[in-house]
Amino acid sequence: MTFRELHYADEPFLLPNAWDVGSALAFAAAGFPAIGTTSFGVNAASGRPDAQGAGREATITLIRAMTVLPVFVTADIEDGFSDDPAEVAGLVAGLGVDGVNLEDSAAGRLVDPAIPVAKIAAVKRAAPDVFVNARVDSYWFHEDDTVEAVTRRALAYADAGADGVFVPGVTDPGTIAELAAAIPLPLNVLVVPGLTLDDLQSLGVRRVSTGSLPYRVAIDAAVEVAQAIQERRDVPSATSYAASQQRLLDFARLTASE
Template sequence: MSDAVRTLRALHRDRAAGDPLVLPGPWDAASARAFEAAGFPALATPSAGIAASLGYADGSTPAEEMLAQVARIVRAVSVPVTADVEDGYGLAPKELVERVLETGAVGVNLEDSDGSVLKDPREQAELLAAVRAEAGDALFVNARTDVYLRGAPGPAAAALERLRLYAAAGADCVYPIGAPPEDLPGLRAGLGAGLPVNHYARPGGPPFAELGRLGASRITFGPGLLNRTLDHVGLLAGELRAGGF
């Protein structure tokens, strides 16, 4: 186990209820350096943010380009980086693990939808188990379920069923993306206190400490930080058009 993955695992353990792990999502080397300089102890790349920065629609980035950008981000900072690799790009678990480790990342997000279609949960659990077997303790595995995004009926119960399977398959953390804050206590209770739960924070949502008290162990932002940055770029562009700076 590398020092970086050991650090990432330790950051998820024994957190106080009001102190979730906040992982900003860099989309390039410059943003990664800015987040590290602000004092964040680890970073989590967002696939949608990287896609936008490279000129692709979300879900359309070729694996080679996604992993190359992850490698640039890892090289730019000294803190651990975990990478969103979407649904694994159809790579066999051995190749996926090898290629992620080549980037220097020490964690992965793996989601359970293919395009707009949810995968069979048992097949996804088998994929996660295979990734865990190939990676051993070299990667921190965050298992994402998309039931909230895909409009599945009874999403809290459906998410809980899937996430229990994924935890049993070896996931280190689970991620019910799109779950509203009010569902966090039930998910937390159903999953048990020892399993970290990742929450997707949105602008205007509860403060991080409150999300932690509701049940979030870890907070990420998807492309939200890039989107806010682009809002500022738009304002700057307006100033330039008006003749000022």
């Protein structure tokens, strides 16, 4: 099954999002067929706020490490780290990934849809086999957050050549169902508390991303370990040092052979 075909499988596929090589290795070891990156996690791991455009090099470094793994890889490249469609297209063409997320916002606000339209078209000309997941940030920033407005943007991105549409922040089941019915491309949403993969499938969702949730849970878990020790409580179990080290040794051999 190709990365594109995962979006048309019998059930939605879950895309875990890694923030470093260690998390990517863990997701691959768990058997997930595709792994994405999370811009929040990548930026946070380096002490930077998200969506400021500063994570370009860290993202590229992580992606280049991940592409040696036996999984499909899709990159969260925010808005492409540039206003120049040709520069965005060149970046994507050089990443060697199976897919990218390309968002239609900058500095916490929606941009004119003509801007992402130009970027999507340029990317598809430069890298036609890359699955472009066009992200509509209306619900994320509570701006033009209606089914009609989101659908207009999604249709414009579809016409430009997008392969899927990502609508983070949408959680209402009725709204999700309306968007899935109105958008002629696979609909991607973030994990919705209270809704299972089966629930989301019944609403028409084709792809579910974890986003930064695993990173944030991991940070909470790290604090919980320290607090448990301090408070004389039982320490939670974890993957052994030996198993974790073996993943890194295997990864080192894999990268050395490339």
